[in-house]
Amino acid sequence: MKLMLSLLASAVISTSVWAENIAIIGGKVHTMTQLGTMEKATILIKDGKIAQIDRDLRVPDNYRKIDASGKVITPGFVGALTTLGLVEVSMSAGVVDSSVKKAGVTKTGAALDVSYALNPDSSLVKISRVEGITSAATAISSVDTLFYGQGAVMSLGDDPLLKAHAFMKVDVGSDGAEGEGGSRAALWVALETALEEAASVEGKLNAQDDWHGMNSRADVAALKKVLSGKMPLFMQADRAADIRQVIAFKKRHPDIKVVLVHGVEAWRVAKQLAANNIPVIIDPEFNLPGGFDQLGATLANAARLEKAGVMVAIGMDTHNIRLAAQHAGNAVANGLSHEAGLASLTSAPAKILGMQDTIGSISQGKRADIVIWSGDPLEVTQAAEQVFVNGEPIKMESRQTKLRDRYLSSQKASHSQPTQYLRP
């Protein structure tokens, strides 16, 4: 079967077409839809999609049955903001595509496009997906420009690109100000001017058009997608005053889909964020005044945002995006509801990324990215036991599990032999 699949893959036929039908039976399913949590439910997976979910479903004959009794099932987790697929080793180890220094094609950074850079063979992909991360927003994290370019949504399966030009990021806090003359007084004018310039261009700029803008031609094209609301704008800010500016920005540009990122003091303006329908992506464990923008840092951030009605997504890491569940768990330990904790890892990031019809929940027609857990996924002692990406049960194996198995057997071996001859 394996051989056949690889032959078919080489013939450019999607393997999922040939995937087997699977019925996952008996688990406690957090659907992340209005159906809530279903005990002892059956999920039918066909052609890579969820065909049906219900209690007491009759399983058709041509489905392989997987018993998940006593297990917990969730949608595959969605990394809310990562650099997955763009980095192998962060430092002193070759090109890191999530870091862009100088690039002639862009002036403001808006044009940068990570969809060209995604590498599904990065070891991080398998290391993260065996722990339940099946997709992720991925973007540039270091630039010399105003914008961090266009991020993508990536699958942690074989076929990485789920959505190109999925969002644009800009930092409107201290780090952003550092890059624009060292002051917010310059930063915000730069941001408004860049957008205004893009808005003033009718249609598409052609190569022969005379153009001397603060944006490059490619930047203008990218910003137009932000202005029309096609591409959400992730605005990074921590201090309450900056977040109020983000809210004022949203009021000035009602068509732009604004998402607040990092938001250490977001709880202080939670009501206004909710009123203006601005979701946030946070690291809920961040509770120290790392700088004067973060004096209000508290573990209660997520809980207070939820209480005010703000949508919260959790999961800002890359090598350890697998720890997003622990982050959410700690938010729950500090007052976030368990349901919102799970949503912060699934439906919330899917909605923020405009991918709610594809990922982030278990319901008919969704991509079958599903995780069977040993127990509550927010508990540090529980783990993913089987992960499905696009309907296929993945091999629960990574470089790390292989290293583990090699040295486990080396420790058990009665006589020592050179470890490089040990196959896990």
Place this chain on the structure above:
Amino acid sequence: MQRIPSRFGVAVACVFSLAVVGCSTTSKKEQQPSDTKVTIQPNPYPSTYTPIDGQPTVITNVTILTGTGEKIENGAIYFADGKVAALGTDIDKPADAVVIDGKGKWVTPGIIDTHSHLGVYPNPSTRSHSDGNEMVNPVTAGVWAEHAVWPQDPGFGRALAGGVTSMQILPGSANLFGGRSVVLKNVPNRTMQDMKFPDAPHGLKMACGENPKRVYGEKGGPMTRMGNVAGYRQAWSDAQNYIIQWERYEREFEKGKNPKPPKRDLKLETLAGVLKGDILVHMHCYRADEMTVMMDVMKEFDYKIGTFHHAVEAYKIADKLKENNVCSAMWADWWGFKMEAYDGIRENIPLVHQAGACAIVHSDSDLGIQRLNQEAAKAWSDGRRAGIDISQADAWQWLSANPAKALGIYDQTGSLEVGKNADIVLWSGDPFSTYTQAEKVYVDGGLAYDRAKPEHWPVSDFELGQVGEGDEK
């Protein structure tokens, strides 16, 4: 340095001038007849720590992890006068003790973090506060972390809420020899001395691998791991020579030869302290092959490496670590941020433990230090899934007993045993759960943190009058 009167007479004239430069050691003048012997003051920055007043307290009906590998179900612990007075299932307790019903709750020894930079890389992490790496020379064994600890770092209070009762503050890892560490009691106060763990030995921070290479590669070296090792060896050799000079001085002094004392060298003084066994080596080292080379350097120069820190590949050489009696202080799951961290695996800690080597959970992080119990829980459960069956009671040794041994304070803390310091955490439940929190934290029997009493939470000077003052953190 100070002069002490010799057995032949009393002379104190030079004491104060010596504190400035050392009159006899640097003077080119003709030598005075010396009737005093020059010695080094071993404890020039003494601890002024005073415990918080405690009340005799009994916690009953509680699950106790003693930290020595034992678990007591439905037990009780009694502490008074700063010490553990009794623990077990049936203990005598005086009538006047405060009684806390621990039903459904757990008690453990306080967590000890052997790898923290609180105070030297404090919050706010501004450049003006960045005091952890003396990045001007690969060998700065003469600098001491305690001279840079800012006790107003709000991180101390946050760590306390996570059950951390003691910690080692280390210099950073930019240098081959980064300087001396200091062990603190986690009772946030005005000065470093107010927090200093009385009589804890000094540590020496050393670093392997990428960091020194990267920092000095274009600043005169070392540029390679070869250069790193040459740097350690030369320094140890210089320290051996330094010891010989002082020994010769002392010998000649005893013979009444009126010798000139050697010029004091703070860098070599620290290294000599290691060679004499007074200072414990804490070495930042990731790769298995490098740690093994370092254990040979250790034998070559006859010193002891107490702990490899980070030790991301310790699992590959757990047998050798055991054989050489070197601890590994590790994260549960950090990996990949640089090449030497590329082979990190989740089962590192349990694999080291299973081999019979000393395993420690450390943080190296102002966030991680707040939930080290969760780091242990992850390693514990990952180990079990891989077939390494360690009890929770044994696993708690990674958090208290083993770190205490590595810091040379196990005679005082790190386990719950009668007569030891009452450094105790009362947890809301099983501390191997994400949802469990420290409810009360006692240091030397004094209640240093009480989750239920916001008015009793420590608030650093920095946070007074600022946004979020006194808020739940």
